[in-house]
Amino acid sequence: MTRAKAFLIRPLPATVEAAIATHFDVVRAEGDRILSAAEVLEGARGCRVVFVSAMQPMGREVIAALQPELKAVGTVSVGYNHIDLEACREYGVSVFYSPGVLSDACADLAVMLVLNAARRGHEAEALVRSGKWPGYSNVQLLGIGLTGRRAGILGMGRIGQAIAARLRGFGTEIHYHNRRQLSAAEELGATYHASAEELLRVSDFLVLCAPGTPELHRFLNRERIAVLPENAVVVNVSRGDTVDDDALIEALKSGRVFAAGLDVYANEPALDPRYIELENVFLTPHIASATTDTRHAMGMLVLNGILAHDAGEAPENQLC
CATH class of the missing domain: 3.40.50.720 (NAD(P)-binding Rossmann-like Domain)
Structure with a gap:
């Protein structure tokens, strides 16, 4: 046969x-x-x-x-x-x-991006590898800690909930926006925001992990970045086109956004080359589920x- x-x-x-x-x-x-x-x-x-x-x-x-x-x-x-x-x-x-x-693997990588963006992982590794590290300094590569700060999760599905579970371990306050509010058992104390704009206002760490939809195309634009708290960190494990590259790069250059951690890109693998030039961006090649x-x-x-x-x-x- x-x-x-x-x-x-x-x-x-x-x-x-x-x-x-x-x-x-x-x-x-x-x-x-x-x-x-x-x-x-x-x-x-x-x-x-x-x-x-x-x-x-x-x-x-x-x-x-x-x-x-x-x-x-x-x-x-x-x-x-x-x-x-x-x-x-x-x-x-x-x-x-x-x-x-793939929820756990994606959540692990999302938290890796949060940490490396907030603690200036790209700059730190580059300094050591360059052979130009002068040694310990009290004011060298100062980053942002997670404890006591607010993480805003856009898309609280399986992956979003797994990210929230991990970030709670760092003493981070969890906020989220979703198509629907989760049950109390699913929320585990997280704060629901009825609109994405409400979420952005309290997102010291903004984690984009919503499924790709036409409505989210270039969701993170100049207007929404302007709503974020000062020195916010942006992480994207959703879809590359969820972010308006021009707007995010502009905010990273100006310091309006402290840092970003990105695993997905519009038009990948041909990501916007300006990201590569920025020191305050931690980049990975679409490997969220790669275990x-x-x-x-x-x-x-x-x-x-x-x-x-x-x-x-x-x-x-x-x-x-």
Whole structure:
């Protein structure tokens, strides 16, 4: 009996690829990058399943052109706005994603960004590596402490709640804005703000971790930055285009914003080069979920969702 084929657009952990290979004949794209629509069509022709990652477009034309063989798309990501769900529904293509299992890893990295931005981690490491460190000084690289300050979390879903749990350990007061107010058991003493602007006014540390939506495109603009407290720290583990780069860079240069920690960027990997020139920015290359355990769990969640659906079940990570 001929087995169905699965197309892997980008490499996955070896353990995940081995598991996929026990159920499908695997076709792999060359390299590790986002493919054009033409490249996806060439590689996925005749495949029943396509595995994608964040930011790999799967638009209507591609979904339609891969019919009638394509039956499932699995995205190894919590975001799914790179997939045309309406087209998938129209053509009977099931879509699976990987929520939940990456919350802790993303929260860990968000707190790393908070700490490195607030305590001037980039400048400190650069000074030591330069060989020009003159030794201890009482006034060298003074940063901002977390204890007693206020963290404003935009997007209090699984990741936001995990970030809040970690920041509480530093004695940080938690504030948040969400589409809905959480229950008291979920809030754990956090203060809810009905509007994003109310949240910004009390955010000594602003952590952006909301899902990517059209409404949040360039959310953090000049007007909203002006509402932040003096010497605020901005952290983004949401989507790159949640931030207006011109506005944030201007605020970082002027000192209106003390520092920023960024893991995501508009047009990545071609981030705005001005960020690289700024000393008060701590940069990471979109690695919030990049731990061995997490990436394995993400891949297996997607695969197991596809297999469960094939067995007639209704997996929780099925989008359509």
